[in-house]
Amino acid sequence: MTDILEAAPETAETTPERTVVSMRNVSKLFSNGTLALKDMSLDVRRGEFLSLLGPSGCGKSTALRIIAGLGAASTGAIDWPSSRINAKGLPEGDVGFVFQEPTLMPWASVFDNVYLPLRLNGMSKSGARSRIMEALASVGLSDFEKSYPRELSGGMKMRVSIARALVTKPRLLLMDEPFAALDEITRQKLNDDVLRLWRETGITVIFVTHSVFESAFLSNRIVVMRARPGQVCADLAIESTGKRDANYRTSEEYRATTDRVSRALQEAIMLGAQGQ
Numbered sequence: 136m137t138d139i140l141e142a143a144p145e146t147a148e149t150t151p152e153r154t155v156v157s158m159r160n161v162s163k164l165f166s167n168g169t170l171a172l173k174d175m176s177l178d179v180r181r182g183e184f185l186s187l188l189g190p191s192g193c194g195k196s197t198a199l200r201i202i203a204g205l206g207a208a209s210t211g212a213i214d215w216p217s218s219r220i221n222a223k224g225l226p227e228g229d230v231g232f233v234f235q236e237p238t239l240m241p242w243a244s245v246f247d248n249v250y251l252p253l254r255l256n257g258m259s260k261s262g263a264r265s266r267i268m269e270a271l272a273s274v275g276l277s278d279f280e281k282s283y284p285r286e287l288s289g290g291m292k293m294r295v296s297i298a299r300a301l302v303t304k305p306r307l308l309l310m311d312e313p314f315a316a317l318d319e320i321t322r323q324k325l326n327d328d329v330l331r332l333w334r335e336t337g338i339t340v341i342f343v344t345h346s347v348f349e350s351a352f353l354s355n356r357i358v359v360m361r362a363r364p365g366q367v368c369a370d371l372a373i374e375s376t377g378k379r380d381a382n383y384r385t386s387e388e389y390r391a392t393t394d395r396v397s398r399a400l401q402e403a404i405m406l407g408a409q410g411q
């Protein structure tokens with residue numbers, strides 16, 4: 136931790152009831168000797184839109200995958216203070232994951248792709264129908280249930296991927312650079328949609344990105360990470376007085392926020408380069 140720790144998220148509000156997931160001194164040493172994370176600790180509170188921001192290779196995806204149970208920590212622990220934990224040590228049905236690639240099944244319709252997590256939970260197709268249609272409506276794809284992935288644009292495929300992550304009604308949504316491969320206009324539209332979904336559902340989001348602009352637009356908290364080794368080096372509260380919409384993108388407030396976040400990121404990059 137450095138002196139660019141601006142916000143003080145560890146306040147009296149950080150009670151076990153409000154904490155969705157905690158990383159406790161998590162380190163990750165890969166078998167090739169790469170120390171991807173060193174002693175990373177983070178409390179994610181209910182209802183937060185938290186972005187993990189940092190230069191390439193600082194361990195953002197590794198941290199997210201460990202939280203999701205897709206990889207194990209070498210040392211340290213992940214705690215779920217308010218979830219029911221299954222035999223694998225993971226919170227039962229509480230986590231949705233959106234990857235950078237939409238990872239859809241090409242041979243299956245949009246409906247069947249979104250059905251997948253419910254099918255794996257043993258739900259019948261007819262029983263799942265209303266939930267699937269609700270998830271598709273939430274991403275603006277009500278009319279595309281019969282389409283196949285090859286018939287969709289990149290942005291629409293990503294919407295299907297988000298619907299699939301939301302169909303189980305998770306409490307925590309993990310998103311790993313989901314819009315990095317999309318053009319700027321599509322990316323902004325999806326940013327608007329994700330913010331709307333976050334507001335409407337009250338879901339907690341952890342969003343990995345290396346974009347200052349995206350993180351400043353979406354988040355109410357940005358955790359900046361440095362590389363070599365991957366660690367938290369700034370924890371910024373991001374407030375805005377108005378609604379985050381098209382006007383906000385051109386506002387002085389947004390510009391000032393992106394300046395502040397850029398400075399924190401620059402410092403993180405310098406620390407990583409110096410290996411301090």
Ligand SMILES: Nc1ncnc2c1ncn2[C@@H]1O[C@H](COP(=O)(O)OP(=O)(O)OP(=O)(O)O)[C@@H](O)[C@H]1O
Pocket residue numbers: 165166167169170171189190191192193194195196197198345365
């Ligand atoms: N399976 C693996 N085996 C060995 N090293 C790995 C593995 N996965 C990641 N790494 C290394 O761990 C470090 C952190 O990688 P990670 O993908 O978490 O970073 P990142 O911040 O998400 O990067 P990016 O923004 O480029 O996706 C990097 O040095 C990477 O090369």
